[in-house]
Amino acid sequence: MKFLKKIIFFYYREYKLNLSGIQDILTNIIFFFVSIFIFIFSIGPDKETISFIGVGIIWTLLLLSSTLSLRKFYQEDFENGNLFIMHLNGFSFGFIAILKTFSHFLFVQVPFLLSIPIACILLNIANDKLFYLFASFSIGSLILSCLGSISSSMNLMNQRNFLLGSVVVMIFSVPVVIFSVGIINMEESFNSLINILFGILLIVFAINPWASGMCLKLSLENS
Amino acid sequence: MKFLVNPSKFNEMADHLFRPLLILSIMLFALGLLFSFYLSPDDYQQGSTVRIMYVHVPSAWLALLTYAIMTLYSILALAFRIPFGFIFNTAVAPIGAVFTLICIISGSLWGKPMWGTWWVWDARLTSVAILFIIYLMIIFMNLSFENRVVREKVVAIFILVGSVNLPIVKFSVDWWNTLHQPATISKLSKPSIDPTMMTPLIIMTFAFILIGIAIAILRIKTEIISRKSYLS
Numbered sequence: 069m070k071f072l073k074k075i076i077f078f079y080y081r082e083y084k085l086n087l088s089g090i091q092d093i094l095t096n097i098i099f100f101f102v103s104i105f106i107f108i109f110s111i112g113p114d115k116e117t118i119s120f121i122g123v124g125i126i127w128t129l130l131l132l133s134s135t136l137s138l139r140k141f142y143q144e145d146f147e148n149g150n151l152f153i154m155h156l157n158g159f160s161f162g163f164i165a166i167l168k169t170f171s172h173f174l175f176v177q178v179p180f181l182l183s184i185p186i187a188c189i190l191l192n193i194a195n196d197k198l199f200y201l202f203a204s205f206s207i208g209s210l211i212l213s214c215l216g217s218i219s220s221s222m223n224l225m226n227q228r229n230f231l232l233g234s235v236v237v238m239i240f241s242v243p244v245v246i247f248s249v250g251i252i253n254m255e256e257s258f259n260s261l262i263n264i265l266f267g268i269l270l271i272v273f274a275i276n277p278w279a280s281g282m283c284l285k286l287s288l289e290n291s
Numbered sequence: 292m293k294f295l296v297n298p299s300k301f302n303e304m305a306d307h308l309f310r311p312l313l314i315l316s317i318m319l320f321a322l323g324l325l326f327s328f329y330l331s332p333d334d335y336q337q338g339s340t341v342r343i344m345y346v347h348v349p350s351a352w353l354a355l356l357t358y359a360i361m362t363l364y365s366i367l368a369l370a371f372r373i374p375f376g377f378i379f380n381t382a383v384a385p386i387g388a389v390f391t392l393i394c395i396i397s398g399s400l401w402g403k404p405m406w407g408t409w410w411v412w413d414a415r416l417t418s419v420a421i422l423f424i425i426y427l428m429i430i431f432m433n434l435s436f437e438n439r440v441v442r443e444k445v446v447a448i449f450i451l452v453g454s455v456n457l458p459i460v461k462f463s464v465d466w467w468n469t470l471h472q473p474a475t476i477s478k479l480s481k482p483s484i485d486p487t488m489m490t491p492l493i494i495m496t497f498a499f500i501l502i503g504i505a506i507a508i509l510r511i512k513t514e515i516i517s518r519k520s521y522l523s
């Protein structure tokens with residue numbers, strides 16, 4: 069019971085922190101929409117072309133804009149010592165990684181999920197594809213959160229090269245993008261592709277606590 | 292076999308091995324190039340361009356082999372606390388990157404006359420490109436951390452996570468319907484390649500392996516010396 073209370077307090081704290089820094093999340097979403105505008109201006113406002121490549125554009129930009137906020141995944145807590153206090157309070161490093169991953173999913177990826185319908189209107193995507201887009205992105209964004217946890221914990225001690233973390237996420241998200249765009253474009257093989265996505269999610273979910281926990285431990289020991 | 296995990300034993304062994312390996316590999320290269328240019332037949336479909344295979348295939352094998360050995364050493368280093376694994380990872384990553392680059396460039400040169408384009412977004416080619424980027428990331432990670440202890444362990448973890456890509460590269464030709472031809476030599480049944488083409492390929496493979504080991508010995512020795520000077 070005490071442990072559950074700690075978890076609830078953890079999420080309450082995350083909620084408070086994200087509420088006070090809500091302009092960061094909103095800036096992410098604005099980045100997403102501004103890049104959609106740029107894409108449309110650079111391709112030309114032809115409706116058929118846009119609806120043909122729209123799904124790919126949405127997925128690329130979701131990936132790019134969710135990697136933008138990776139910097140504050142662990143960095144603030146690491147620098148002001150909160151990570152160490154959480155560990156002293158009985159959370160193992162792997163468990164902190166799991167909690168943080170879900171918090172990143174809730175407070176960074178879910179706003180993107182809510183902004184997908186507006187993007188669909190802008191990009192002239194048919195309404196019946198919206199369900200597939202939601203299904204693929206709700207699984208894909210969890211995978212992206214796990215990958216983000218791994219890469220940002222790797223780069224905690226990296227003071228020189230800030231872009232490295234984003235590139236790590238983008239390399240490993242190549243299969244995610246392939247299969248989730250495949251879901252939307254090939255609706256008849258929906259079941260098999262979504263099973264593959266679930267499989268990737270399970271693999272990443274199993275690796276995440278081990279890899280991020282180990283990196284967090286290393287960085288805290290040597291900072 | 293202690294010289295595989297112990298730096299001082301490795302130094303002793305390397306002093307004995309380096310020169311013979313270099314000479315042997317140069318001889319094998321001369322023999323292999325002779326075989327591949329003059330003593331092997333043209334392909335009935337591909338003509339003379341088939342000779343690119345004698346560089347392309349060994350470098351691709353070695354790119355994969357280097358990553359596999361790096362993965363093994365990462366496991367050794369992280370699980371059994373053998374620091375030689377970290378030295379090995381730091382030293383060998385650029386060699387693997389160069390082999391992958393040779394494989395990509397020679398494949399691209401082979402693809403232009405045969406497929407009509409320099410590059411296709413096909414499963415095998417894409418996964419090899421990702422392998423190359425992973426190698427580059429390992430090198431950049433090695434350069435961008437200031438704390439050595441954190442750096443080498445983080446790089447080892449990254450190598451382990453990135454090794455997911457290895458089976459994808461190997462089996463991509465079987466899993467997806469690709470333009471790249473499936474495995475003809477390294478499959479379980481009898482290889483479907485003619486012996487006259489097999490001979491130069493094997494000679495070139497051994498030449499590549501030996502030159503790879505020779506360069507790796509040089510780089511590992513350099514790494515050991517730089518660590519010693521860093522500690523003292």
